[in-house]
Amino acid sequence: MNNIIYLDAAASSLKPVSVIDAEMNFLRNSYSNAGRGVCARAGKVDEAVDSARKKVADFIGASSPKQIVFTSGTTDGMNRIAKIIDDPVCGKSLKSKTIMVSDLDHHSARLPFEVLSDSIGCKIILCPMDSSYNLSSSDIPRADVFVITAMSNVLGVAQDVASLISAAREKNPDVITVVDAAQYVVHEKIDVQKWDCDFLCFSAHKIGADTGLGVMYIKEPNRWIAPDKFGGGMVSRITGSAAIGNYSIQWEPVPAKFEAGTLPVTQIIGLPAAIDYIEKHRPNLELIKYLYDRLSKNENIQIITERDSSMFTFVPKNMHVLDFGVMAGTMGLCLRVGNMCASWIHNLLGLKGSVRISVGPWNSMTDIQKAAYIIEGIIK
Ligand SMILES: Cc1ncc(COP(=O)(O)O)c(C=O)c1O
Known part of the structure; x- marks a missing residue:
């Protein structure tokens, strides 16, 4: 790999052959x-897309491929959900309702709901969290919408999503639950039926598939009447015209109703291979534990993840994280520095940024030892 050590799987995965x-x-x-x-050729592509959709449904434990909508990524999915669930025309306005988020959220997960709240007037509340950054189901407040980051991209803590959703439903049986699984999907098998979430999003590029493709799972796709995007492929019939009268528009059944425009077909064709690959090659947490044990002895490092986390995040005490990142880069070590689009957790920890190491199936203990050696050299 051109002599670089790529330890930035959580940002984007390298692609399996x-x-x-x-x-x-x-x-x-x-x-x-x-x-x-x-034509026959186009028919084969339709079959391949159907088959990829079925593969995704099985991958996350969905009961039907109709619950799987292709998006352009987690960001797209979360933004779209914030539009789909606020539907005043169909009598489902979120005005004055309560949206529960957490300080673990990525900007992509929380900002769409913050903006929605500003525009229509909702109350944003925080889900409580314990000292190990587990969201707490025991003292969860009542909410109408609950946005859950299944795994933080800074701390790597996997949440007990099923318990959180069940606790939230005890407080309000009608709560709409939205899961950001962008990181979780890489690390562990997801079971949307067990979790019982209403929506879930992930990005294909993090599991080894291509960029520009994501998945939005919708538990009850027919419950959400109005599509949020309009264009080709999502309309079954338009009768009449404004000029001749009798004008009516009928949407395609789900999931096509939520897939306006040309799909990222090439990326969808690559997705089943990525799913096969990630199911056999989950990240090796032993590599992270080794790094944790080795660097925790270093007095110039403040570690902010737990030992059993799925990523290793730290702050160099004697230099700026960006300087650290640039120096690591010149030595061939690719890792993530900055606020990682997760400002709230950094604010809570009183940090301007941090350094994250995340491993993928391509990494070996040799990579980790070299990385530790480079890190120790930079901050000594
Ligand atoms: C937890 C989390 N949510 C959302 C996103 C956004 O994903 P994308 O940029 O692929 O839309 C990321 C990306 O790093 C993430 O880690």
Whole structure:
């Protein structure tokens, strides 16, 4: 890998050969749009998209492929959910309702709901959290919407999503639960039926598939009447016209209703290979534990993750994190520095930023030892 040590899996995964091959083969030999053509070639692409959708449904334990909507990523999904669930025309306005978020949230998970709250007038409340950064189900407040970061991209703590949702439903059976699984999806098997969430999002690029593709799971897709995006592929019939009268528009059934415009077909073709790969190659937490044990002895390092976390995050005590990141980069060590689009947890910890190391299936103990050596050298 050009002599670099890539320890930034949580930002984006390197791509397995099987994903690259699937996309290359499609682009070279069988490219066509999906949901648009009637020739045999186009039909094969439609079948491949259907099959990828079914694969995703099985991957996250969904009961039907109709619950799987392709998006452009977690950010897109979370923004869309904040629009879909506030539907005043269909009598489902969130005005004056309570939205529960947490300080673990990524900007992509929380900002759409903060902005929604500002625009229509909702109350934002925080889910309580214990000293190990587990969201607490025992003293959870009543909420109408509950946004849950299943795994923080800074601390790597995996939440007990099923218990949190069950506790939230005890307080309000109608609470709408929205899970950001962008990090969790890499680390452990998801079971949306066990979790009983209403929505869940993840990005394909973090599990080894391509960029520009994400998944939005909707538990009851027919409950949400109004689509949030409009265009080709999501309309089944338009009758009449404004000029001749009798004008009516009928949406396609789900999931097409929520998939306006051309799908990222090539990325979808690569997705099943990425799912096969990640199911066999979850991150090796022993590598993180080794780094934790080795660097916790270093007096110039303040570690902010727990030992059994799925990533290793720290602050160099004697230099700025950005300077640290640049120096590490010049020595071939790729890692993430800054606030990682998670300002709230950094604010809570009183930090301007941190350094994160996250491992992928391609990393070995040799990578980690070299990384430790480079880190120790930079901060000594
Ligand atoms: C926890 C979490 N949520 C959301 C996102 C946003 O994902 P994307 O940029 O792929 O939309 C990320 C990306 O790092 C993340 O780690």
